[in-house]
Amino acid sequence: METYSTKTSLLAFLLLCLSFNAISQNNSDGDDRMKIRLGFTSENMHRQILVTVDSNTTSGIDLGYDSGNYQDLADDMYWMIEDRKFLIQGTNTIDENTTLPLGIHTSTSGNNTISIEGLSNVPEDLQIGVLDTETNIYYNIKQTLSFSINLPAGEYLDRFVMTFSNSNLISANSSSFDNTDEHELGIDEVTDNSKMELNYYNNIQSISIKNIGNQNIKSVKTYTISGQQINEFNNVNAVDQTVIQTNHLSTGNYILMVTTDLGSITKKVAIR
Template sequence: MNKTTYLWIMALALILPFIQPTLAANTKETITNNAIQRVRIDFTMPNGYVRHLLLAFTQDGSATDGFDYGYDGRNIDDFPDDLNWMIEDERFVIQGVGAFNETKQYPLGMFLTNSGEIQISLNSLENFQSEIDVYIYDSVNNTSTRLQDTNFEALLSSGTYLDQFYIAFEDKTNQNGAALSINENTFSDASINYILNSKQLYIKTKENFNSITLNNINGQKIKTIPVSPTQEIKIPLYNISETYLIVSIHNQNKSSSKVIIRP
């Protein structure tokens, strides 16, 4: 081995320990920057079964809002009740899209054979470098429910619900122009009562209402409950601890409220 070759080997031996950590750091940063970001959603059916949904963001834009082979997973199940991503009028349980954009919203299709209470909840978020907000936007009732704060719950009749529910990442209330402004006319015949024996809220009117809001005595909102348009409903209040509740019912033109006392 000549002197020049020996000097080159010595130089590489001194430089490599500094190069390798840099290459590893750059590789790790590339993997992190290109990691798929995931939003996992759970849908609880009226019968109590749970459907898991996945929305995945590709930071390099390799997927789109349309159908992308290898990114989108079709629904191959035949459940009597279900919630799916809607892509080009077809049903999916996995949807891959482009880079995360908080202004976007993604449509859901709900298919119910059974009437009853449904729930949509946030299961987990993966690979987001900073906190994001996840909402269920109800375009019919013009409400946004932040899933980090509370699960979305509704009492719905059997049927197909399209163009109503969306996953969004900012409060879409009043942004999409989907709902009319509410006139403060009241239901002249509304009956709002609490049934002590069954611990149920009982509401009956002569006109349809499609939303119920529960507030505490200080006016702070506890829960909004969208319902299929109805004139009569019973709702259990097992998980609410307040003794005094302000119960409000709404449709697009009217609203009525009453304070109820729960012993």
């Protein structure tokens, strides 16, 4: 009887301890790690991926913290870590210097939406955006919660990057457009002694480039506001001034990008 009673008392004590631990966990503040849940919606599916800040991890692959993507779906989005695809990743820090590469593939051409679907323990002053490295357009998804981009069917493993500061040329969330017939794009300082003046003339459907500083112009590109490239003009001979026909662009808002030896100048324009 004494043996049975001792075992019963020990079991009751263990159950009490387990219950106390469970109650303590439920009543605690819980997981205080920073977490960002990112959503991807294509023409055919929806996916959510997660990044968590954990002091036990690194910016590389960490077994037990990073979860690989082993599904073979027609459309998908994932984190790219060391050229491998992951649905969940842990990283030791997220700050204004952090960049997290994203991979996307689609089987159908069309609109694709990237959105914030959950934020936990994220500092209020931390920016969250996605940079399209092809167009150099920055999408502030912490402010807008989502953005859509039209992509041809294909694989994009090094085009999109999640960033936490906006030091890029242009933000896609800006909406200052001029709807006059002659749209003045402005003058950008390229260096202290060199300027590039851009104008768009709706009446002749042309871009005018006044190359005040005689820069070597590598290319002139036009993009839709969602980031789809429409035109590219190379070998532009603009020693002083040149006019480029835009080939009957449809009415709407566009982004012009002029790339020179000293960098790129990006401006928005309303075409009527």
